Amino acid sequence: MPRAASQTALDSWRSRVRAAPGSTALVYFDRTLSVGETDDLSDAVAVVLKERGVGCGDVVGIALQNCPQFVLTVFALWKIGAAPLLINPMYHGEELEYLLSDSGAVGVVCDTREAEHVSATGEQVDAWSLATSSRHFQTRDDDRVLGPEPAAAHQADLVELAVRRLGERPGVIIPDPASCAFLTYTSGTTGPPKGAVNTHAAVLASASGFASVAGLDERDTVLAMAPLFHITGAVINAVVGLVSGSPLVLTERFHPEVVLDAFVEHHVTFTVAAITAYLSLAGSTRATPEVFAGVRALYSGGAPVSPATVESLERRLGHYVHNVYGMTETTSAVVAVPLGTRAPVDSASGVLSVGKAMPGVTLRVIDPDGSPLGPGGQGELEVSGPSVVPGYWRNPDATADAMPNGALRTGDGAVVDADGWVYIVDRLKDQINTSGYKVWPREVEEVLLRHDDVQQVAVVGLPDAYRGERVSAFVVTKPGSAVTDMDLIALARKYLAAYKAPREVRLVAHLPTTTSGKIQRRHLRSQNLNQQGNNMI
Structure with a gap:
């Protein structure tokens, strides 16, 4: 882990460059980049960004999936004293314009597939865009790292520009530990999204603290399964791997079959992801304990995990999934289940501890x-x-x-x-008030998840003329399940007080979630429940 003198993740990275420049830093499909190559390329990207006018204290958006260019751009911005604004690449229109306008970003690095709309949005707020192809670095068919022409013909590709500037240095800047390392916006559940200022000191504290809890070091191989544009992926996947000396495996967008391949081919020992990602892996016929034989630790963050889900995943994957808890405002992890420890269950609510x-x-x-x-x-x-x-x-x-x-x-x-x-x-804010009684949705969800055919549950309070709010459950069942809504209502009544049991259960194909795997209950509240298949009692 970082030396005691390190005050930022960039300090720790520079120590790694001096100590082991030939070790593997990034793995992207069948291509690898050494620590020295990654450092040289990020220097070249920094030179390119400086030529674009980026200076110390500026904000630049990164709208990329999990690819090497994401890491190179982060390091490049840190090296010139600028701050990366993490942007979900799926943001379009007003969502993207709000982030660029509120942050004052001077530019955006994006994928060629998104270049047109990012460029158009950037013009509205006077921010340039620079495209890069996710196909870069994916193959060794030739020795070049150059890919196809970007979508916007007037833009040169970021990697192409960087390769031309290899060997050039941006100058030495030592970031102030109190300055912004990541600008990350909240999901805006209680109003407009707010930009959390994740400082360099905070990033290192979170990454170092989590690495110590999970026992991570250079012998591990870290898979970035969570999206890097989210604080969990950025800090306790990417930064943890890069400053602990571990190779960081990237697979662009999450796809269960690709991720399963990565576990085997790259001998992955550690990852952090939302529980929905693990459930997606477990749903593949290829997911067996043998695939995860080399794994040392699996962690889940971003969304609640039930005891029943953890037990089911352990049977399927052969590993206990440890909980970790954090927020955008805490720079990711602040609470975690220590490695090798099994979290207890709260006897009153049935909730599994987050650590x-x-x-x-x-x-x-x-x-x-x-x-x-x-x-x-x-x-x-x-x-x-x-x-x-x-x-x-x-x-x-x-x-x-x-x-x-x-x-x-x-x-x-x-x-x-x-x-x-x-x-x-x-x-x-999700607590339900039904006829004056208070109900925590999690308590109801935990009971419904005891049913073997239930895969996911979200419980919300919906307007009710008589009770004020009624307890309503949205349930995703496992493929081939014959369970009915009345079966689940009966199960809830068996274990819960009458006022806590859902008065309606709706069987749905999927639940709306954020990129971090949190279920978006507000979207469920806004849906029309008066459709066939609901039973209201």
Whole structure:
């Protein structure tokens, strides 16, 4: 892991370059880049970006999937003192324009497939775009790293430009640990998205702390299964691998069959991904314990995991999936299940623990007045420590509201027991009020997930003229299942008080999720439930 003198992930990377320039840094399908090659190419990209006018303190968007160009651009921006704005490549129109406008980004690096709409949007806010092809680096059919012409004919490809500038250096800049390393926007569930300022110090603290909990070092091979444009993928997949000395395996977009190939071909030992990704892998007929024979640790973050799901995955994959918890505002991981430890289940709610506080992290559970509760008390989780962001980008009011006195109020309902195990009961705003009774959706979901035919569940409160809100469940069943909505209502009534049991169950093909795997309950609330197949009681 990084030397004690390291204050940023770039410091740690430079130490790795000096110590082992010939070791493998990146693996992309059948091509590899050594540490030295990665450093040289990122220097050349930095030269190209400086020529585009990028200077210290500027923000540049990266709208790429998991490819080497993502890593090269991040390093290049850090080397010239600029900050990467992480952008979901699927963002179009107003979503993209809002991020570029609010962040003040001077440019965007994107895939050739997205170049046209990114360029058009950038023109609205005076930001240039530079395209690159995901097909670069994928083959050794020839010795060039050049690919086809980019979609926008007036733009030269990023890699093509970088290869022409190999050997040139951008000049030495040492980033201030308090400056922005990643600008990452929240999902905007409670208003417009807000830009979290993930500092260089916070990125290193999160990556180093998680690596120590998971026991990662240069003997591992890290698979970037989570998207790098999300804080989980950026920090506890990419940065963790790059600063711990591990090869980082990239597979562009997530596809279960491609990822299964990567586990075998590249001898993957470690990854972090949303539970939905693991469920997708488990759904393949090729997913057997033999495929994961070389794995040392699997972690899941971004969305709640039920005890039943963990048990099912362990039977299917041959490995226990450890929980990890974090937020955009905590620069990813702050709570994790220590490697080799099995998380306990909260007896009151049936919720599986997300772990214990990572090194340097302080947790409190507080009541609505901000007063701390003792062990076992249920309230809002508050987090403080070196990985918590100092605030939101150019938004002091939102900062003061979410981080009074520097501690982050997460909005998550939680319990911390006497042994330090953390249980996330639910988002506070998702609590259902039915006939004056309070219901946590997670508690209902955990019961429904006990059914062998149930794969995913989301429980929400929907408007009800009599009760105010009624408990409603959306359920994804396993292929070939014959379970009915009334079967599941009966199951819930067996284990829950009458007011907690869903009054309707809807069987659906899939649930809406964010890129990090979180189920978007607000989308379910907005759907019309008066369709055939619902039973309301």
